[in-house]
Amino acid sequence: MRDHHPAMSENHPALSQNHPGVGQGVYLYAVTPAGENGTAGASVERAERPPDLRGVMGGVVRPVPRGGLVAHVSDVPLDRFGEEPLRRSLEDLDWVEGVARAHHRVVEALAAAGPTAPVRLVTVYTGEEQVRDLLDLRHDDFTEILSRVAGRREWGVKAYLRRDTPPPSPAPAATAAGGGDSPGMAYLRRKKESLRGREDLWRAAAERAELLHAELGQIAVASRRHRPQDPQLSGRSESMVLNGAYLVDPAREEEFAAVLGGYRDRFLDVELTGPWAPYSFTSIDLGAGRAGGVR
Amino acid sequence: MTPGGTPAYLPERPRGAALADEGRLPPERVALVDLLDRLLAGGVVITGDIVLSIADVDLVRISLRALLGSVRGTEPFDPLGEPYAEGGRATDIRGGRRESEDDRW
Numbered sequence A: 001m002r003d004h005h006p007a008m009s010e011n012h013p014a015l016s017q018n019h020p021g022v023g024q025g026v027y028l029y030a031v032t033p034a035g036e037n038g039t040a041g042a043s044v045e046r047a048e049r050p051p052d053l054r055g056v057m058g059g060v061v062r063p064v065p066r067g068g069l070v071a072h073v074s075d076v077p078l079d080r081f082g083e084e085p086l087r088r089s090l091e092d093l094d095w096v097e098g099v100a101r102a103h104h105r106v107v108e109a110l111a112a113a114g115p116t117a118p119v120r121l122v123t124v125y126t127g128e129e130q131v132r133d134l135l136d137l138r139h140d141d142f143t144e145i146l147s148r149v150a151g152r153r154e155w156g157v158k159a160y161l162r163r164d165t166p167p168p169s170p171a172p173a174a175t176a177a178g179g180g181d182s183p184g185m186a187y188l189r190r191k192k193e194s195l196r197g198r199e200d201l202w203r204a205a206a207e208r209a210e211l212l213h214a215e216l217g218q219i220a221v222a223s224r225r226h227r228p229q230d231p232q233l234s235g236r237s238e239s240m241v242l243n244g245a246y247l248v249d250p251a252r253e254e255e256f257a258a259v260l261g262g263y264r265d266r267f268l269d270v271e272l273t274g275p276w277a278p279y280s281f282t283s284i285d286l287g288a289g290r291a292g293g294v295r
Numbered sequence B: 001m002t003p004g005g006t007p008a009y010l011p012e013r014p015r016g017a018a019l020a021d022e023g024r025l026p027p028e029r030v031a032l033v034d035l036l037d038r039l040l041a042g043g044v045v046i047t048g049d050i051v052l053s054i055a056d057v058d059l060v061r062i063s064l065r066a067l068l069g070s071v072r073g074t075e076p077f078d079p080l081g082e083p084y085a086e087g088g089r090a091t092d093i094r095g096g097r098r099e100s101e102d103d104r105w
Helices: A006-011 A082-091 A093-113 A130-137 A139-151 A172-177 A183-219 A252-262 B016-022 B032-041 B057-074 B081-085 B095-105
Strands: A026-033 A062-066 A069-077 A121-126 A152-160 A220-224 A242-249 A268-276 B051-053
Touching: A026 A093, A026 A130, A026 A139, A062 A130, A069 A093, A069 A130, A069 A139, A093 B032, A121 A130, A130 A139, A152 A183, A152 A252, A152 B032, A183 A220, A183 A242, A183 A252, A183 A268, A242 A252, A242 B032, A252 A268
Parallel strands: none
Antiparallel strands: A026 A069, A026 A121, A062 A069, A121 B051, A152 A242, A152 A268, A220 A242
């Protein structure tokens, strides 16, 4: 039995309700413990999630409960979320942003209410039955993930090399060493020195960032590094020397903040983001093989 | 008592407030790039015959990079950022590449 949303059908009149597997997919956002009945193993109580939660393309998010877990899904049209249309859509940053923000909005709302295991962006099933099968099949994995992130929040820490910092050891080395060089040689040497200076600066900043990551990692329950962000996406041209994610117990958040303060110096510009739903600490591959795709 | 019913003299400062003050943004204002870090490299990955998923993250990365490249054109990038110019090598920030460059100088 499928639960069709009038709004969805109105927006896509061409979709046939007689062939739900062809026309619509079920977009999965996250899995949570079933709070109300207390059947799930999570120790943290679940608040009610917002009743009118809307996800990708405005679809109403609904719970699909099974065995103490709840999958949160909404319908999406397969003419947009099928494999081929998706391949094209992923070239469109605006499209990706729309989906990402809708996905994030749902995950945020769920995470505000209790332990939440977000699912990778764009995970689409052919129907609710398959989602229930997933909860059956992966019950223990999800329970373990949820108990690991319960009550904890993810924080992001990005550190950039400070561009305006003067090199640690400027001219003295150059003048001391240079005896009777020709002007050309002197120029080349100065240039080399200045490059070395920037190298040293970069190295020092990178080392500071390593220390920062290690120190934050000791406070966090778990830590992870993302790839440094592309300057074109981040809008910052300075070198990113750390793009870390940290899963932190609430009791240690003050301590975490204090460490950050200690690393804002002439080498590093440190930025904090969050709190995030525990995206970075639920990235577990539950697949049996290659994605087959919905055709 | 405050209108909310909380005695005003109680410290209304939840744990982590210092962090939250600094980092918290409404979902709409979260930077897309930070979001994509998490949505494309985080979250439970489910693959199989009955599901369509972006298991192939590279597909997305490459697509976005291609898109950005074509939209923004080629902007000269500061040499200081060079180690990451080709898409990031988190493990290589103190690695051998720097040494070999030193040789050239």
